[in-house]
Amino acid sequence: MTDNSYQAVMARKNDIMRSSLGLDYDQFNLSPIAFDYEAMMNSSGYSLEEITAIQRETKVGGTPLHELRRLTEAVRRISEPGKGARILVKDEAANASGSFKARRASISAFEAQSKGFKGMVTATSGNYGAAVASQAAQRNLKCIVVQEVYDSQRIGQPEIVEKSRACEAYGAEVLKLTVGPELFYVLLRTLEETGFFNASLYTPFGILGVETLGAEIGEEVQARYGKSPDVVVVTNAGGGNLTGTARGLRRVGAEETTVMAVSVDLSGLHMASDTAFNNKSFTTGHTGFGVPFATWPDRVDVPRNAARALRYMDGYHLVTQGEVFYLTELLTKMEGLERGPAGNTSLTAAVALARQMDEDQIIVVQETEYTGAGKHHNSQLSFARSRGIEVRRGDPADNVPGRTIVIPERLDQVAGKPLDLERMRASYIKHAASVLPVDQWSEVDINFLAEDANTTSEHVQEIAAGLGAGGATSTGRN
Numbered sequence: 001m002t003d004n005s006y007q008a009v010m011a012r013k014n015d016i017m018r019s020s021l022g023l024d025y026d027q028f029n030l031s032p033i034a035f036d037y038e039a040m041m042n043s044s045g046y047s048l049e050e051i052t053a054i055q056r057e058t059k060v061g062g063t064p065l066h067e068l069r070r071l072t073e074a075v076r077r078i079s080e081p082g083k084g085a086r087i088l089v090k091d092e093a094a095n096a097s098g099s100f101k102a103r104r105a106s107i108s109a110f111e112a113q114s115k116g117f118k119g120m121v122t123a124t125s126g127n128y129g130a131a132v133a134s135q136a137a138q139r140n141l142k143c144i145v146v147q148e149v150y151d152s153q154r155i156g157q158p159e160i161v162e163k164s165r166a167c168e169a170y171g172a173e174v175l176k177l178t179v180g181p182e183l184f185y186v187l188l189r190t191l192e193e194t195g196f197f198n199a200s201l202y203t204p205f206g207i208l209g210v211e212t213l214g215a216e217i218g219e220e221v222q223a224r225y226g227k228s229p230d231v232v233v234v235t236n237a238g239g240g241n242l243t244g245t246a247r248g249l250r251r252v253g254a255e256e257t258t259v260m261a262v263s264v265d266l267s268g269l270h271m272a273s274d275t276a277f278n279n280k281s282f283t284t285g286h287t288g289f290g291v292p293f294a295t296w297p298d299r300v301d302v303p304r305n306a307a308r309a310l311r312y313m314d315g316y317h318l319v320t321q322g323e324v325f326y327l328t329e330l331l332t333k334m335e336g337l338e339r340g341p342a343g344n345t346s347l348t349a350a351v352a353l354a355r356q357m358d359e360d361q362i363i364v365v366q367e368t369e370y371t372g373a374g375k376h377h378n379s380q381l382s383f384a385r386s387r388g389i390e391v392r393r394g395d396p397a398d399n400v401p402g403r404t405i406v407i408p409e410r411l412d413q414v415a416g417k418p419l420d421l422e423r424m425r426a427s428y429i430k431h432a433a434s435v436l437p438v439d440q441w442s443e444v445d446i447n448f449l450a451e452d453a454n455t456t457s458e459h460v461q462e463i464a465a466g467l468g469a470g471g472a473t474s475t476g477r478n
């Protein structure tokens with residue numbers, strides 16, 4: 001009889017991963033810290049053209065790129081003379097299932113089908129569940145989504161409830177869990193019992209699927225405006241959106257484009273906490289995911305994460321919940337586009353950043369997502385009020401995550417604030433030191449860390465030296 005205790009299942013996790021993915025991560029490992037990232041990304045063997053062709057089979061990609069003329073004019077009116085970049089938005093809501101996550105699910109579904117799997121399993125409470133379900137449906141595969149939906153009172157955040165509904169609408173079976181550590185256990189057991197494909201968000205397939213998004217943006221802007229975008233703003237959580245987009249931009253020669261990460265500032269709210277879980281109005285694209293994943297990407301459900309945002313980001317901007325709600329209204333009322341929270345997070349930062357940029361520059365908001373039901377800002381605000389959170393108009397600097405949502409009164413109050421990348425790098429290096437003591441790092445480790453933290457090997461050594469002898473303690477990864 002198989003031992004299905006927590007410890008026994010965790011002990012089998014590498015075998016379960018190997019058979020549910022058909023990918024052996026051990027071949028890329030160079031040390032407890034370093035691995036050959038590009039070899040892993042290239043191991044699938046797909047070219048960009050092949051990925052594009054696979055995506056077109058299931059209604060993914062080729063989404064419109066819109067110029068937001070009225071919003072650009074509004075920003076110019078509140079900017080210094082000569083300032084106010086042209087704002088463009090890539091309308092990813094046009095993908096099957098309504099978000100860029102379809103790009104990510106599409107290659108996994110193709111792989112699962114070609115390798116003869118009967119179905120796909122994914123653990124996510126995000127748009128990705130609906131994307132996997134929609135892609136599975138089109139390839140005649142079964143789909144199981146494992147979701148953290150409820151707190152211990154069985155109350156579900158409206159957006160997560162909407163995401164469960166969407167998964168079921170596309171034909172998936174949804175295993176609805178309360179917040180807690182059992183998610184990974186249930187995922188492993190489900191993979192083992194069904195023998196289905198592991199459609200993890202963090203495999204090379206997922207990230208390759210997003211590269212088409214960066215490539216489309218780069219090529220379309222080059223064709224229409226005769227140059228690459230100056231800035232692309234990307235809503236960041238687990239880091240796949242940013243990683244894939246940045247890699248795609250590079251593939252089409254947009255090396256000079258600044259890639260800016262954006263998250264909603266939820267500092268002070270603890271994501272694993274039963275109460276804080278429902279006291280936030282955003283379920284993705286926030287600092288509760290964005291910061292920990294950027295500073296230690298391998299905290300995921302596969303041995304090596306293909307999403308490595310810190311490698312690719314040139315800056316990080318934070319916005320408040322109230323500012324995003326305000327921009328959600330403006331996008332609807334001025335541009336006639338009613339879209340969802342995650343894309344509007346980067347739109348909010350784009351407005352703040354465009355004010356500092358010259359008029360002849362171009363800033364691209366890299367995605368929209370669909371909206372409706374619990375994703376709608378009115379549902380979120382009603383839910384927040386019902387939990388005792390104050391909602392008012394005023395200066396967005398007064399937002400306090402989990403306590404007060406302040407919706408700006410005027411566009412010139414929308415500013416957000418930068419997050420210091422140096423602090424992120426230091427945190428990343430500290431994590432690495434807890435996996436392998438600094439005095440045991442080889443040149444391979446240091447070079448890997450330099451690439452992963454988007455800096456030089458000298459700088460990695462400086463940061464590591466600053467950690468002191470106590471920097472290196474624990475032994476294992478994950």
Ligand SMILES: Cc1ncc(COP(=O)(O)O)c(C=O)c1O
Pocket residue numbers: 099100101126127128235236237238239240241242284285307342343367368369
């Ligand atoms: C619509 C949308 N945008 C952005 C993100 C953030 O993507 P990532 O987790 O890859 O950083 C998500 C992830 O949940 C999403 O669903």
